[in-house]
Amino acid sequence: MASVTSRDVLARGFRVLGRAIRDEPRIFAFAVGGSVLFGGLVVGSAYVIGHIVGKIIVPAIEDGAVNNALLWLGALAVLAISVFRVVGIFGRRLGAGYMQFRLQARYRRLVTGRYLDLPLSWHHRHATGTLLSNANSDVEAAWFPIAPLPFAVGTLVMLIGAVGSLFLTDWVLALVGLTTFAGLFLINVFYSRRMAPRQARAQLMRGEVSAIAHESFDGALVVKTMGREGQETDRFAGQARELRDALISVGRLRGLFDPLMETLPSLGTLAVLLVGTFRLRAGDISVTDLVSIAFLFTVLAFPVRAIGWVLAELPRSVAGWDRLQHVLTATGEMRYGTTSPEKADSPARLAFDNVDYAYPLGAETDDMAAAATGEEHGPTVLHDISLVVPEGRTVALVGPTGSGKSTIASLAVRLVDPATGTISIDGHDLPDLTAAALADNAALVAQIPFIFDDSVRANVALDRPGIDDDAVWAALRLAQADEFIARLPEGLDTMVGERGTSLSGGQRQRLTLARALAGRPRLLVLDDATSAVDPRVEAAILAALRGGEQPTSIMVVAYRRATIALADEVVYIEHGRVVAAGTHSELLSTTPGYVDLVTAYERAEAEREREHAYEEGAVTA
Incomplete structure (x- = not known):
């Protein structure tokens, strides 16, 4: 991302403007037209007021009589100017x-x-909160100067x-005015250069605080389970204090700048009165x-501030624009091929051949780590993975937490690409397939279901062609x-709420499974996608998939x-490696680690069932 420095912030800010x-020329011309109308009438009103004082008020004081015709003419002129100034303000705003x-x-x-x-590999390197900040506060910051821009041009x-x-x-009075206007411009330039790094820092900290807040809310259950509420609170408080300090620094500089902008036009008016008095006496x-x-100097004080508003917001605008460009110009590392085989009616064959994978380093630390190690990725999490899912067969991946099962699932549908080795469907390497061909043939259902705030129909169909009721x-x-x-009140038209809040965990999982099945994939990858479903329902789902x-x-x-x-077939994985493969019965007799893991899950499920039965009994009693 390009840095925001005091030397180039004005030039870069004007390029953003x-x-x-260029994006909105007609609307800008309309706004500037209103502003120019307002500005012209401000100058005109000064001379109308001057003529009213010189031609009507002063003679009336001297002669003791008022020229009614001139008085009405002056009143109409003031009224007309006021009406058209309102029109200008309306058009400008x-x-x-x-x-x-x-x-x-x-x-x-x-x-x-x-x-x-x-691609997902790019998202792995960026915190979700940072991405939310890009789409929200950075967009607002980039275009914040647009509000006063037409006023400033006018x-x-x-x-x-x-x-x-x-x-x-x-x-002589014109020179006084030039001095005043030059002073205003120099103050604005000085302010913008001093404000640039402060605004950039504040905008960066907004993204950091947003990222930590989102991580904490999204992982609230994990945080509570691990007893890390205190650490998360301290982490958030530290970043919040840095954001507070950055905003205070911005506010202090603005607090110095605003009084100067208010004072200088007033000093200009005073200078005009002093010099003008001598010029008046001299005739x-x-x-x-x-x-x-x-x-004129009195009424110019407020409009001139519009220029200051634009210049004051340019550093923040440049910082937001740079962060937007980091997203808009990102390409990621994933390229799709041109192979698009006709979708067959038979199941697909998936094959992993000597696949290794390492997650990319985070965007906040990758430059430092890459410089220190010469690598752009972290430690390898999958080592020499070779396995096959034959046509129409079901293969279970089993392994302890952190062994790499979910990573294999992501690789199978090409959410990420392997570091080495190949993955193919029906003999076609995944990078050779078009995005549409891959989506037609393979579908992933994740462990954590995501439900859109929409109807059941929309969540399943996703507006895909050919998917009717x-x-x-x-x-x-x-x-x-x-x-x-x-049984829902409106059937397929029932609105399920944000993330499916009106549904249970198992219902959400089954709804996301139906979404994947609606596309009739030839390969279905289930990443513990039925963990919240009753075991009997889960068995019915798998049986329906196998024999449907x-x-x-x-x-x-x-x-x-x-x-x-x-x-x-069961593939048993430990520490990112395939340890054994075979039927469930074979692994029970040959692989001690597999036996320990499976029986541990059984003991945990039995304990949960006992606790559930106890709770139901207590409630009944």
């Missing part, structure tokens, strides 16, 4: 707000679309007009000229989910003995 103008929100919406969609395109036009009118009125200017120029119900029957869906109308080869990450016993 230029990008916004409406255009600026519409442009800002359109840009934010567009770039949120671009960032989200890029997330969907990037103010520049107004300043040019004001300086021109000053020179036409009196060159070089009239009362009308002095009042017009003094009033009949196909949805067929998939639900295979997943043993049709009965509870039929939809022929499928199955790789299942399994823990329960009943599930393992249903598999045609």
Whole structure:
């Protein structure tokens, strides 16, 4: 990511603004038109007020009589200027707000679309909270200066007009005005250069705090189970304090800058009055000229601040833009091929051949670690994995926690690519297949189900072509989910809530399984995808998959003995290596580690059943 320095922040900030103008030229022109109308009328109102004072008020005081015709003319002029200034303000604000929100919406969609395109290996290197921050606060920061930008452009036009009118009125007072405007510009340049690193730091810390907060909420159960609430609280508090300090640093500098921006135009007005009084006494200017120029400086104080607002937000905008570009220009490491075989009606054959895999280092530490070790990946977690899932067969992956089973499942559907070795479906290496061909042939159902805040139908069909209600119900029957869906108030039209909050854990798992089955995959990979389902229902699901109308080869990450016993072959994994392969009965007689693991799961399940029975008995009593 490009760094934000004090020297180039203005140039880079203006390039970001230029990008916004190129994206929305018509809306920007509309907003600037309103701003220019407002600015021109501000300058015009100063001279109207000057003429009213010089031509109406002063003669009335001197003569003791008021010229009613001139008075009404002056009142109408003030009223007309006020009405058109309101029109200018409305056009400026409406255009600026519409442009800002359109840009934010567009770039949120671009960032989200890029997330969907990037491979899982890229996501492994970035915390979820950081990605949320990119799509939210970074997008807002990048386009925050858009709100005052049309006002600032109109103010520049107004300043040019004001300086021109000053020179036409009196060159001495014009020099006073130039000095004031130059002072405002220098203060803004100084402020922007000092603010750049502070804003960049604050924007970075927003992402860090968001990342830690998301990790803590998402992993709340793990944190509680491991008793690490205190450590997580300390970790979050440390980052929050750094964010607080960064924002205080920004606020302190802004607290120094804002009074200067308020004071300088007032000092300019005072200087105009002092110099103008001497010029008036010398007969070089009239009362009308002095009042017009003094009033002009008074009304310029607020519009001139719009320039300061834009310049003040440029460092934050550049920081947000750089973080957006880190996402939008990311390519990842995954490339798809051009092979797209016609989808067969028979199950697929999956083969791993001498596969190794190492997870990539995190984005926050990869540069340091790579420099120290010369490697871009962490330790290897899979070693020389070779296994086959034959056509129409069920293969169970069994192993202790952390042995690499879920990694194998991800590799099987090419969420990630191996470091070495090959993985193929029906003899086609996965990198040679197109993305569509791979998605048509293979599907993964993860252990943690994700349900969209939508209807049952939408969660299963996902707007895929050819999946009508009949196909949805067929998939639900295979997943043993049709009965509870039929009992829902609105059937397929029932809204299930954010992440399926209205459903139980087992129901959510069966719904995500139905989603995968609706695409009629020839290879189904189940990463402990039925762990929350009753064992009898799980057995019915596997039996339906094996003997149903939809022929499928199955790789299942399994823990329960009943599930393992249903598999045609079991592959036992320890420390990222295939230790043994065979039927369940064969491994029970030949592999001590497998026996210990399977019986440990049985003992744990029996203990849970006893606790459940005890709780039910206590409630009944």
